Amino acid sequence: MPIEQRVVAGGKIGGANKIGGSASSTATAGQDDDAPKSKKKKLLLLAVVAVVLLGGGAAAYLLLGKGPAEPEPEPAPVAGAVVEVEPVSLNLADGHYLRLGMALQLTEDVGEEAPDTARALDLAIALFSGRTIAEVSDPANREALTAELAHQLQETYEGEVMDVYLTNYVTQ
CATH class of the missing domain: 3.30.479.30 (Band 7 domain)
Incomplete structure (x- = not known):
């Protein structure tokens, strides 16, 4: 009779985990895969926020000008x-x-x-x-x-x- 063998692993099928690997190596490998993605998402989010703030400031400067418009002085009388x-x-x-x-x-x-x-x-x-x-x-x-x-x-x-x-x- 053939012997069926089951392996319980926390990683993905076909991932870097090998059969018989320890549980600690499986946990750290999963965290290492998520860490670069998380850092990239944070950097992307910060870049988007910076672009929105700079764009809003530029729009406010161009639309509103340097402050309230000063009335033009009346020409000097002749x-x-x-x-x-x-x-x-x-x-x-x-x-x-x-x-x-x-x-x-x-x-x-x-x-x-x-x-x-x-x-x-x-x-x-x-x-x-x-x-x-x-x-x-x-x-x-x-x-x-x-x-x-x-x-x-x-x-x-x-x-x-x-x-x-x-x-x-x-x-x-």
């Missing part, structure tokens, strides 16, 4: 005519006076018709009146007051006046 304002005497503190004459630098957009200068005189009177003679005589203060007057005129005349020049400035 100088037009200069309108002289009649000099006026202003009361200063302590009984002193300031004789103030000015000219308004208009923009080119104003055209032929000069704006009413009464508003400009009113702003100048409100800004310079009541100050001490030391305040209005100091060159630095005078420049600051002139800059403030120019700013107020630009707002009041809504783009028609771009600057102011002092043509008469006498204190007493």
Whole structure:
């Protein structure tokens, strides 16, 4: 009678395991086969994640730009005519006076018709009146007051006046 022999092995049929091999060699051979596949899967997964992140960052940069779009600055106004304002005497503190004459630098957009200068005189009177003679005589203060007057005129005349020049400035 023929003898039937059965072999129980943990490896694959036709694998590297030989009949009669120990159980420990079978277990380590199975783990060694899975380890390279597992490392390859991890590397592939990391590469895919890196590509997705880089692609998302590039898309965000290109679509959104470098941040919120800054509005383009308005072009500088083009100088037009200069309108002289009649000099006026202003009361200063302590009984002193300031004789103030000015000219308004208009923009080119104003055209032929000069704006009413009464508003400009009113702003100048409100800004310079009541100050001490030391305040209005100091060159630095005078420049600051002139800059403030120019700013107020630009707002009041809504783009028609771009600057102011002092043509008469006498204190007493």
